[in-house]
Amino acid sequence: MGTANARPQAALALDVGGTKLAAAVVVVGEDGPRVRCKAQVPTETERGAAHVMAAMEGLAARVLSDYRAHGAPVPVEACGAAALGCPDAAGQRVAFGANLMEGWTGMPVAANMARALGVPCVLLGDVQAHALGEARWGAAAGAQSCLCVAPGTGLGGGLVIDGKLVRGAHGLAGHLGHMQSAHAQGMRCSCGKLGHIEAVTSGVGIGALYQGADIASADFDPAIDGAWVARRASEGDERARAVLAQSGFALGSEIGSWANLIDPAVIVIGGSVRKAGAVWREALVRGYRSQALEPLIDVPLLDAALGDDAALVGAAEYALDRSARPA
Ligand SMILES: [Zn+2]
Structure with a gap:
């Protein structure tokens, strides 16, 4: 291969x-x-x-x-x-x-x-x-095409079709985090623009949602991030659970929209936010199904396998x- x-x-x-x-x-x-x-x-x-x-x-x-x-x-x-x-x-x-x-x-x-x-x-x-890596030897091995989505510090993405990485005309293909989303209206993204999905779905973005303040606002505290919110959620903090559900649904909706554009055989979810827990994951699947066209509803959402x-x-x-x- x-x-x-x-x-x-x-x-x-x-x-x-x-x-x-x-x-x-x-x-x-x-x-x-x-x-x-x-x-x-x-x-x-x-x-x-x-x-x-x-x-x-x-x-x-x-x-x-x-x-x-x-x-x-x-x-x-x-x-x-x-x-x-x-x-x-x-x-x-x-x-x-x-x-x-x-x-x-x-x-x-x-x-x-x-x-x-x-x-x-x-x-x-x-x-x-x-x-x-995931397309050649990991969760998407053997699949004709793979969309990889990685919410971590930011929100990254990558697309592999017929075993080849799609890099685009300018090397930027797959920058999924910088797509506009109704769920991120008015929120400042790390790239400086407004309303990109990364602003509410990265680890930093989950922290921003919890605080009700985006990264550009004076009272934003970067110590409150996705891992912090996930920990609070596991301790029973209802606001933290609601934020994880809101963020997971927003990302799932966006992935559903991307699937309609690309029609990938499988979708691989990587990144550290993936460890946020069941509330986030269930909302992600609900969000995906809310946007994906009917023939794409059952496209597998797989966990990254290569760590x-x-x-x-x-x-x-x-x-x-x-x-x-x-x-
Ligand atoms: Zn952006």
Whole structure:
């Protein structure tokens, strides 16, 4: 699956999220991916893009040298960097990410990593990589197409059709969080615009709903997030339960609308908000069924299966796909 090359193949993969930065060598054989020599550090986005870029290069070099010290049974031939923000169409630079980290827009991630590691590198979105990983080897393995939705710190998405990641003309395909929703009217999104679904469905958005104040308002407290609300709900806080139901229904409704546009074979739900509990999950399904056209009502809503390694696996697969192409 994946490339025309004989397997096994190996790629260095990076997963740069809002809180964690992970790197590993992913060895992909006919029987699936093996994640080797994984290492993880805090991303520390508050220290700015130059710091994070240096941390990425340092962590990847350490993982590569660790892998080589273990004999490197399959040589590393490429690097895939899955990162927060919007990649450009060529998979080289960050096209837009100033809202996430100072100095991130324009960062030449692929060139910097290629120089640090000595292998070709490609940049893609973190949830795009997550989607590809789940489509090749996770919950959506074997499905003709897969829409992956990941509510976490933000709300990301990815689309895989016939085994290929859909990246779009500008590299942005799958940015589901920035669709307008009636459920998010008047709420400020992380991208700066008003009324996007992320504003009420990400971990931050659930906190905003609970507080009745969006992220732009002076009395918004970021410490009250989705995990905090889920904990309160489990302790019997009725407001917390109502907010989880409202957020889950809003996201489900949006997914139903997206399904009408894309007609995916399966829908994979990833992201940390997925752990919010039964109230959220039941509302998500109700919301989905409220919007999906009749023939799409029973499209499976599957839980992501690869856990924290999904983006690493997808980034490696994407890098190996690209390196197999003639120059
Ligand atoms: Zn937005």
